[in-house]
Amino acid sequence: MNRRMHRKLWALAAAMTVMTVAAGCSSTPDGPTREPSSAPAVTASPAPLAESTAKYDSLRAELIAALEKQMPDITWAVDDPASVTQSKDGKCIFEPQTMKSSADIVAPSKNFEEVFAAADPVLKKHGFPAFDGTDPVPGGWVVTRSSDGVGATVTIESKSPAYLRMTVPVDYESCNNAIPKGEN
Numbered sequence: 001m002n003r004r005m006h007r008k009l010w011a012l013a014a015a016m017t018v019m020t021v022a023a024g025c026s027s028t029p030d031g032p033t034r035e036p037s038s039a040p041a042v043t044a045s046p047a048p049l050a051e052s053t054a055k056y057d058s059l060r061a062e063l064i065a066a067l068e069k070q071m072p073d074i075t076w077a078v079d080d081p082a083s084v085t086q087s088k089d090g091k092c093i094f095e096p097q098t099m100k101s102s103a104d105i106v107a108p109s110k111n112f113e114e115v116f117a118a119a120d121p122v123l124k125k126h127g128f129p130a131f132d133g134t135d136p137v138p139g140g141w142v143v144t145r146s147s148d149g150v151g152a153t154v155t156i157e158s159k160s161p162a163y164l165r166m167t168v169p170v171d172y173e174s175c176n177n178a179i180p181k182g183e184n
Contacts, residue, residue, distance in 0.1 A: 043149040046169040049084060052094050056152060056168050057082075059126045060096050063119055063154070063164060070118035071109060075102045079163060084175060092175025094168040104160035106142050115144065115156060128154060 046052070064076045079100035085093050109115045112134055120130040123146050131144040143157040152168040 042151045046092070046150055046171045048173070049092075049094055049170045049175075052152075052168050052170045053082070053096070055126075056094070056096050056166055059122070059128075059154070060099065060164065060166060062122045062125070064099055066118040066122050067105075067115065067164075070114050071105065073103070074105060074108060074162075076100065076164065077102070084170070086175050092170045094170045096166045096168070099164040101158070101162040105156075105158045105162040112142060112144055112156075112158075119156070123154065128152075131156075 047055070068075060076099045078097045080095075080098040082097050083095050085095070087093055105115065106112070112131075116131050123130060126148070128146045128148045131146050133144065135143045135145065137143045137157075139159070141157050141159045143155065145153055145155040147153045150169060152166065155163075155165045157163050157165070
């Protein structure tokens with residue numbers, strides 16, 4: 001075989017290898033086949049902070065209980081305390097406690113299929129649509145989210161460990177009473 005033919009075969013083999021690796025990286029063979037859902041339109045006004053705290057703390061607790069039941073080897077603990085902040089656009093946002101898992105959940109949940117199985121019934125009970133899929137997020141994170149008619153968002157994101165975060169719009173008066181003067 002002459003050198004020119006050898007180089008062409010080597011170049012062809014290298015190109016095929018690169019294409020195979022690129023194809024393998026672009027999709028996850030064991031990943032969820034679901035498409036992420038889009039957020040519903042905001043159809044309700046934010047509630048007072050006390051009402052929102054009770055409602056969304058209950059949702060958080062039920063989600064954690066369902067996730068721990070579905071994946072009993074992974075526990076969840078408080079990572080950040082609850083907070084209330086005023087955004088630059090003047091909206092008042094309540095963030096219930098952020099929860100952190102004891103381990104990554106991607107593989108144990110079969111690329112979030114177990115997360116969907118555990119969380120979707122809880123979301124439905126609380127007026128949220130099902131997670132329905134993961135969002136395309138750079139950096140290796142696997143993220144799913146759902147929003148209700150008030151604009152509250154539940155997010156589960158994992159990149160060893162996983163986090164459960166929520167943001168909830170609350171009425172403006174609640175924000176003024178919850179944030180110490182000078183911090184808003």
